[in-house]
Amino acid sequence: xxxxxxxxxRWEWHEGCIELTLDHAPANEIGTxxxxxxxxxxxxxGSLASETTACIISSARKSVFSAGGxxxxxxxxxASVPEKDRPKGIRSFLEHIHAVINAIDSAxxxxxxxxxxxxxxxxxxxxxxxxxxxxxxxxxxAFPELRLGFIPGxxxxxxxxxxxxxxxxxxxxxxxxxINATRAHTVGLVAQLAGEGEALAIARSTAAQAAKYDPVAxxxxxxxxxxxxxxxxxxxxxxxCELFTRPEVMAALKKFVEDSGPMPYLP
Amino acid sequence: MRTLEQxxxxxxxxxxxxxxxxxxxxAPEDDFFKKLGIDSLQTLEMLSHLENHFxxxxxxxxxxxVSDFKTLAERIQSRL
Numbered sequence: 585x586x587x588x589x590x591x592x593x594r595w596e597w598h599e600g601c602i603e604l605t606l607d608h609a610p611a612n613e614i615g616t617x618x619x620x621x622x623x624x625x626x627x628x629x630g631s632l633a634s635e636t637t638a639c640i641i642s643s644a645r646k647s648v649f650s651a652g653g654x655x656x657x658x659x660x661x662x663a664s665v666p667e668k669d670r671p672k673g674i675r676s677f678l679e680h681i682h683a684v685i686n687a688i689d690s691a692x693x694x695x696x697x698x699x700x701x702x703x704x705x706x707x708x709x710x711x712x713x714x715x716x717x718x719x720x721x722x723x724x725x726a727f728p729e730l731r732l733g734f735i736p737g738x739x740x741x742x743x744x745x746x747x748x749x750x751x752x753x754x755x756x757x758x759x760x761x762x763i764n765a766t767r768a769h770t771v772g773l774v775a776q777l778a779g780e781g782e783a784l785a786i787a788r789s790t791a792a793q794a795a796k797y798d799p800v801a802x803x804x805x806x807x808x809x810x811x812x813x814x815x816x817x818x819x820x821x822x823x824x825c826e827l828f829t830r831p832e833v834m835a836a837l838k839k840f841v842e843d844s845g846p847m848p849y850l851p
Numbered sequence: 852m853r854t855l856e857q858x859x860x861x862x863x864x865x866x867x868x869x870x871x872x873x874x875x876x877x878a879p880e881d882d883f884f885k886k887l888g889i890d891s892l893q894t895l896e897m898l899s900h901l902e903n904h905f906x907x908x909x910x911x912x913x914x915x916x917v918s919d920f921k922t923l924a925e926r927i928q929s930r931l
Contacts, residue, residue: 647892722899
């Protein structure tokens with residue numbers, strides 16, 4: 585399938601490059617609807633991979649790449665089932681999103697996240713699966729999950745640890761603060777900085793450059809230098825599910841859902 | 852080194868420019884959430900503009916609860 589337009593995203597293959605555009609109001613939250621369409625997206629890799637050199641993931645929404653997991657949906661679904669059944673639902677969601685993000689992580693072509701605006705939680709975890717993050721100078725990054733009493737659940741900690749030092753990981757996790765693109769570039773999270781509104785254009789020129797290299801050597805280099813941390817990813821799911829059963833999590837989710845303040849990502 | 856007065860003026864001018872308001876239409880005591888009508892994503896945008904302009908990092912938790920330009924400028928000043 586060379587092009588697709590769904591309810592939360594669309595993609596188009598053009599001259600060897602797949603452009604995936606997230607477009608789900610209000611802030612590209614990753615819930616069951618986006619997950620289902622992301623599963624379609626990675627399923628298309630099988631037929632497209634041999635003629636694809638690069639993939640760019642970007643957002644059509646103003647001011648945001650993705651605000652992360654759909655916490656409102658998560659709260660609604662968790663509140664609608666008996667307490668003992670909650671881990672089963674969240675585990676199933678996590679297994680599916682991990683499969684999607686692992687597929688993006690190990691795709692045999694160069695993957696580029698073109699980030700503008702807020703890139704939080706699950707949005708950052710999606711970007712971290714890509715080989716290269718190109719960020720608009722106005723972009724901001726954060727892992728705010730601890731405010732809700734759980735950890736990032738889409739592979740964030742293992743992938744951040746794979747790419748960066750533990751000091752940065754702990755700062756992001758334990759403060760929940762957002763860091764700007766310049767800081768993210770300095771610590772090595774972001775590969776290239778773009779001027780305001782230019783991230784996608786720079787991602788396209790980067791994809792065109794990557795297309796010039798031998799595909800076999802490129803895939804071998806990627807497999808060698810970017811192994812998927814399967815064991816840690818498995819641990820992450822277990823820790824997340826264990827933390828999720830606590831009443832503090834439901835209380836924090838309820839508070840978040842009802843919060844209309846300017847910094848709902850902070851406790 | 853900027854004075855607090857200069858920092859405050861730059862914050863006001865930056866906010867007015869970004870949110871396309873006439874220069875001089877904002878005052879130090881103004882509640883920027885009410886005056887600018889900004890949501891959480893726009894708050895992050897403003898934070899990026901301020902950090903890029905002043906060349907500083909301003910952790911969110913240091914401006915949490917701040918709603919007027921004067922206090923915001925004080926927080927920025929302490930990082931210059």
